[in-house]
Amino acid sequence: MSSGLGSVLGLTAALVLLGAGLWLQKKFHRRLTPEERERRRRLKVDAKGRMSDATLIEVRGPVVYYRYEVGGVEYVASQDLTGLLHLLPGELTGLSGHASVKYLPENPANSILVSENWCGLHRRPSKPAQGNA
Numbered sequence: 001m002s003s004g005l006g007s008v009l010g011l012t013a014a015l016v017l018l019g020a021g022l023w024l025q026k027k028f029h030r031r032l033t034p035e036e037r038e039r040r041r042r043l044k045v046d047a048k049g050r051m052s053d054a055t056l057i058e059v060r061g062p063v064v065y066y067r068y069e070v071g072g073v074e075y076v077a078s079q080d081l082t083g084l085l086h087l088l089p090g091e092l093t094g095l096s097g098h099a100s101v102k103y104l105p106e107n108p109a110n111s112i113l114v115s116e117n118w119c120g121l122h123r124r125p126s127k128p129a130q131g132n133a
C-alpha cells in the first residue's frame with residue numbers, strides 16, 4: 001500500500017510543480033506588442049517569401065493598397081508603412097502603379113511590399129526637362 005501512496009504523492013508533486021512552472025511562465029513571459037508581432041511577420045515573409053508582380057491601387061497616408069495574383073487567384077491587400085517610412089528612399093507620392101510583392105507560399109494572402117531589408121515599391125521615372133527651341 002505504501003508504494004501506491006508514494007506514487008500518488010509523486011504524481012501530485014509533479015502536477016504542482018508543472019502548474020507552478022506554467023503560472024510563472026505566464027506571469028513573467030514578455031508579451032509581444034502588436035508592432036513587434038508585425039515586424040516579425042514582415043521579416044518572416046521577407047526571408048521565406050516568393051516574389052510576384054503587384055499593382056498599386058491606392059496610397060492613403062502611410063497605407064498602400066495593392067493587388068497581386070498567385071496561382072490564378074487574385075489577392076487584394078494593404079500594408080501600413082508607418083514604422084517603415086524612414087527606410088524608404090522618398091515620399092509615398094510618386095509611386096508607380098507597379099510594385100513587387102513577397103508572399104508566403106503556404107499562405108499567399110500573407111504578403112508585404114516593404115520590410116526592414118527589402119522594398120518592392122517602384123518610382124515613376126522622372127520626365128526629362130524639355131528645352132526651348
